[in-house]
Amino acid sequence: MVASQKGGVGKTTVAINLAYSLARRGWRTLLVDSDPQGSVGLSLTEKARDCSGFFDILSGTAVGDTALLSTRLPELSLMASGDPDKFYLGSVAVQRELISARIQSLFADTKEAGFDVCLIDTQAGVYGVNGELLRASGHVLIPEQAEPLALRSLPQMLRMLASIKADSDTPQLIGVLLTMVRPEDPDGLSLLEEVREAFPRELVMKTTIPRDDDYLKASQIGVPVGLLYRNPPLSALIFDQLAAEIEKKLNLETRHGETEFTRLMD
Template identity: 30%
Template structure:
């Protein structure tokens, strides 16, 4: 049965795209059938996975109903992906009909028998695109930096997930908060983790045991459109995301 997972945080620069790409590539390397969907108009995931965002069909065309979803899938050297570009930013204005939060869910139905995992990289906002992702997702992974500003958005994202759960997707759950660019050796990072765990406990959502350390190799691999598994297999980030996949699998995700 296909599992659909969104990677989301309304704050930018927290590692959503990196997390989506690393999990998708990592699970593909383990033999799973994986599809990545770029739902961010910036198209960073599309670029880093080597997808064409100029002449090929994108998720924007799919949501507009201009072609079948299968025809928007690009099979790059790294992953199967449905790309995005800046046209997607107009979706809020273009789609005002009722049930617009189910556009992605309806589009993905034909793909469910074809994949074991579908990962959705969401934009840094809690608008209609993110709601569409939540409406079709089994779970949400929430990357956040180990800083005080990142703490402020947890409650807002939690409330958005709860609204989606109550209105259109009762099975969705927040799988966990993932600390990124985390340095466990600093006192401040330790304090932030403690605060995160306290807030998460109040909201009854988990914090992943695994955290992701920082490394410039990630940006290098993304700019070269290469997999971190091959570009820097012994890098801390590669090891950390491998551990995260182990944790997800152990939890039955």
């Protein structure tokens, strides 16, 4: 789950580009859009508007495999956000237990369908549907925008995680990921130091996402940055680095077993 208590910190950008990198690295990846604003779906496919999605599963009007959209990359599938109005404004209020059960069966279906990774883009906040997603998720990645006072809202997320983890092993915090970092900006650098001092080293991702207009451009056209140009720019390679860092942290390295290398020449 890509989660943060704040909006505009780069969650959707991270989710789309990380999903693309993981899929390119061979992991069968499902990117789920659980934001009522449908940002992943809208930026990646027009079809997302008309098809069932995450909120239809929560409303009980769709089941998992009817809501899967395949992409040109065989390893990458999408689930759009669906119809949040029916869920939030509909006449039948869905109980918390039922939301939790439907999220768990979505995850079970995803596993059953053969996906290695289910990556969930979320709306800002830690309560409500996001709280149930956190309870059901194996791992959580927290993007934080590198700006002064960015860390102010983090304790709420950490309290929520601590409360869930009081009676469960999951979700495991993959780490805090700094986004929109401007290395030339003294504020950005001091935040980086602040974060690294405030958290145990293993909870801050070594990879940081720089501020780069490519991300803005890519999200406007509706592609991962890796597809923006014929030769993937540095802004795309950074997500390969993030994917590799996450693979290592989660011991997901089996796809790159040492015995499977291919020689450059015979």
